[in-house]
Every structure is written in structure tokens, then in C-alpha cells.
Amino acid sequence: MQRVIALVGPTAVGKSAIAVELAQALGAEIVSCDSMQVYRQMPILSQAPTHAQRVQIQHHLIDCIEPTSMCSAGQYHKMTVPIIQHILSHGKRVLIVGGTGLYLKALTQGLCDAPPADVRIREQLWSECQGVGSKQLYNRLLGVDSLAASRIHPNDARRIIRALEVYALTGKPISSWWRQASAELLPGHVTVIGIDRDRDELYARIDERLLHMIYEQGVINEVRNLLKLPLSRTVRQVHGLADIEAYLSGRVSLKDTIQAWQQRVRNYAKRQLTWFRQTPNIHWRLIPAEEHAWETAEHLLDIIRHASLQTVEARS
RNA sequence: GGCGCGGUAGCCAAGUGGUAAGGCGAGGGUCUGCAAAACCCUUAUACAUCGGUUCGAUUCCGAUCCGCGCCU
Numbered sequence: 475m476q477r478v479i480a481l482v483g484p485t486a487v488g489k490s491a492i493a494v495e496l497a498q499a500l501g502a503e504i505v506s507c508d509s510m511q512v513y514r515q516m517p518i519l520s521q522a523p524t525h526a527q528r529v530q531i532q533h534h535l536i537d538c539i540e541p542t543s544m545c546s547a548g549q550y551h552k553m554t555v556p557i558i559q560h561i562l563s564h565g566k567r568v569l570i571v572g573g574t575g576l577y578l579k580a581l582t583q584g585l586c587d588a589p590p591a592d593v594r595i596r597e598q599l600w601s602e603c604q605g606v607g608s609k610q611l612y613n614r615l616l617g618v619d620s621l622a623a624s625r626i627h628p629n630d631a632r633r634i635i636r637a638l639e640v641y642a643l644t645g646k647p648i649s650s651w652w653r654q655a656s657a658e659l660l661p662g663h664v665t666v667i668g669i670d671r672d673r674d675e676l677y678a679r680i681d682e683r684l685l686h687m688i689y690e691q692g693v694i695n696e697v698r699n700l701l702k703l704p705l706s707r708t709v710r711q712v713h714g715l716a717d718i719e720a721y722l723s724g725r726v727s728l729k730d731t732i733q734a735w736q737q738r739v740r741n742y743a744k745r746q747l748t749w750f751r752q753t754p755n756i757h758w759r760l761i762p763a764e765e766h767a768w769e770t771a772e773h774l775l776d777i778i779r780h781a782s783l784q785t786v787e788a789r790s
Numbered sequence: 791g792g793c794g795c796g797g798u799a800g801c802c803a804a805g806u807g808g809u810a811a812g813g814c815g816a817g818g819g820u821c822u823g824c825a826a827a828a829c830c831c832u833u834a835u836a837c838a839u840c841g842g843u844u845c846g847a848u849u850c851c852g853a854u855c856c857g858c859g860c861c862u
Contacts, residue, residue, distance in 0.1 A: 485826075510826055520826085548823035576825050583822080590823050625820090630829045633821080640823095652822060706824090713826050737815085742826055748819060 475782045476665045477562060480507070480570040480578060481774070482750050483669040484743035486680045488767065490523045492669065493571040495771035497531045500567045500778075505558060506535040507572025507581065510712050512550065513541045516700060518693045519712050521683070534561075544706040548590050551580040570664070575749030582664050588640045588651035595642050599635045608634055619647030665781045666756045667774055675763055676743060681736045684714070688732065694718055713738050757781055 481496065483489050497504050506512070510520035514537050522536050534557050539545050558581075561568050570581065603611050608631040615634055616623040618641050626633045640648040671679070687693040697718040700709075710716070714735050721731040750756060757777045761770055 508826090509824090544824070546823045547825075551823080574825065576821070576823090576827095579822075586822050588822080596824090627820080627829055630820090632824080632828045636823080648822085708824050708827085711824075711827060715826095739826080741815095744817085745819095746826090749821075749825090752819090752821090 475779065476567075476663065476785070478558065478568045478570065478664045479778055480582070480664055480666045481669065482507070482571075482573060482575075482578060482666060482753070482756075484676060484746040484750075485521070485573055485739060486683050486743065487669050487671055487676060488679075488761065488770070489571055489573070489669065490521075490527060491767040492770050492774070493569060494523070494527050494531050495768045496774055497569045499771060499775055500569060502567035502569040503532040503534065503561050505554060505561075505568055505570045506533060507570050507574055507577045508536075509545065509550070509574040509577060509708070511536045511572075512539050512545050513537075513709055514539065515541050515703075516696060516709070516712065518687055518691045518696045519700070519714055521687075541700060541705050541709040542703055544708045546591065546708075547576050547580045548585055550577050551585055554581055573746050575746065575753075578666075578753075582666075586651040586654060588648060589643050591636075592639060592643055595639050596635060599638055600631075603631050603635060611635065611638060614638065615641075619649050621649035622647060622652075625649075665778055665785075666753055667777060668750050668753070668756045668758045669761055669770070669774075670747065670758060671761050672763070677740050680739050680743060684732060684736050684739065687714075688728075694722070698722060713742065755781075 479496075479500065479502070481489060481493050493504055496502075504523075506523075508520070508522075510516070511522040512535055513520065516522075517537065523533055527533070528536070535550070535554060538553075558568050570578065572578065599611065609628050611631070611634045612623065612626070612628040615626070615637050619637060622637045626637065628634075637648040640646075640651060644651075670676070693714065697715060700715065701719060701722075705715075717726070717731045717735040717738070720726040721728055726734075757780075759770070759773055759777060
């Protein structure tokens, strides 16, 4: 059977609980693939696995970066590869679990070798963009890298800036970096399982989860403490932070805060699904409403066994 | 009961005597170092009802219904 398996799905679909059951059955350790659970001091906001779950199964890449500093797909990749190799070298399996599509892609397909973000150049380009507009920068990109430009929308300031950044840093267009084979971690060796639920049910779960976070888990207090810190730019993007901050400042009622936050997360879940749908060779399972985590885990085991057989057949 | 204001798509909301912006939502998509981000596409024979004026009314007039506010 495959030694590296990934379990992905939208937020609130029930990944963490299912992952623990599945990891137990597989004899695997869990490697998180979540851009927010990597940070410390925000376990509620990021809905990280519970202490009990982490005692049951060893989890990695959770609770390991201060919220004042910044993680990125590249940094995540750099941290994670050795950990996976280490686990495998001990004869255990790896279960990658998470909802951050880009991080999973970085892990399974690698990133190109272009240099990481350069804060100074990026800020310069960004302020320039705000002055003259993204179309201007896009035209410049068109001049130096028409291939990249053809794949980036003129309104997509972020990617235009990244492309120009790489060009400024290396003198080579970003598309030429794309062409270079990146160091793949485990080419073709990862079985990806996607879990999903009926859309209405998923949205209802999201709505309930946020209420639970507010009324049972005490997110508001967690946010209050976080706000005392000089949070990194990435951390400031966590869903709920800005909403609760507005509530704490008295500008917004609790009711409106919750509604805005719920809406944000529902939209996010949809985007996650869009991402995972295009993941090559992903195996989906639609979870029925009353199915228990351990039942789902059993179904997933079947799927994994099947997928492994197919891979073996394909190779011989 | 009287007076005033309002009734435009699932919601909010512009507007015009020649059949009507936009936003939200919803659905789909893109994604190579901020990704819980950013960006793109699609979406509705929607003008409360009935009459009248008019070549033509969502727009003007009248009545009716509903909502809101004020007055009695």
C-alpha cells in the first residue's frame, strides 16, 4: 500500500477526526497541510486538532510558528520534506491532512526554484501598483515575459507582482523558472483522498462551528490576546480575526459579526473545493450526514487499497 | 381614521415617458513562495395590484393592497 496518503477537503467537513481514525488504521503520523494551524497561539481560530487528538496520533506542522512571523508555501515545503522523510525512514506511513491547496501542491509537486519573496522589491512594486494600477505593471510584464503574462489576468496584481519580482531578482522571466523541473518530493506516490458533504449540510456545519467557537470555546478571548501582538501579515488574514476585532472595538454588533464571519468561511469552503477538484488523481468520498468518523475512515481505507492496486497494475 | 414616505431579481439598491445600473448572495473557474489570500466567468422575461392618460408607462394620474413613520 502507498506510504504517503493525503486527506483533503473543505473546512468543517470533519477532516481532523477522520484523520485520527485513519492514521490509526494505517499506522501513520499526521503531517498537517494548513496555512493557519502552523501558527501558535491561535488553536481555536484555526481549529487545530485537539490536545486529545494530538496525544492519540503524532501531528506535525501544527503550532510551530509564532503568529508574529510569516510562513509561506516555500517555507512550509522546506520544513515539511525532512519531516516526512524522517517518518518514512522509521517505517511509518504519512498521512497529510489539510485544506490548503497550494501547500499540498508544493509538497506533492514541488515549487519551481525561483527565489522566495523579497520584501523590499515586493513593497516597492505594490506601492507602484497602487499608484498607477495593475494594468501598467501588466504591460511591463508583457514586455519582459509574454508567456507569464498570457497566464495572468491584468487585474491579478498579486501574480503580476510576483512575476516582476522574480524578474527583478534574477533577470530571468518567471516562466523560464516554471519550465525548470522542480524537485518533486514523491512523484506519483501520493494517494489523494478528498472528502466532501452535501453543500447545504457543509454550510450548516460551518455556521454551527463558528457559533461553537464563540459561545463554547472562547475565540473572542483568544483574539483579544492575539491582537496584543504585532501579528504577521499572513496571520492577519485568518477568518474571524478582523470580524471579532471590529466587534471588540464596538463598531459591529455580535450578530452582524457572526454573520459576516460565517459568510466568509462559507465562501472559502467553496474555493477550497474548486481547488481540490482539479487535483490530479484525487479520489472523492461524499460523507452522508450521520456517518461516524470511524465509519468514514473504513470507507477511505477501501478507497486507498483500491487506489494502490490500480497503481501497481499501472506500473506492471 | 387622517397625513407623509415607500413597495424594482433570493437580499440590498440606482434609475428612466421608449421594457432597467451596481453590490451581496449563489454556481463555476484560475492558482508555481502573502493562498483562511488574490483574481476571473456565469446567474434572473425584477419595476406590488387594477384601471386611466399616452403612439408607448416601471416612470405621469387615480383607486386598491402591503410596509414604515407621524398625527388623532
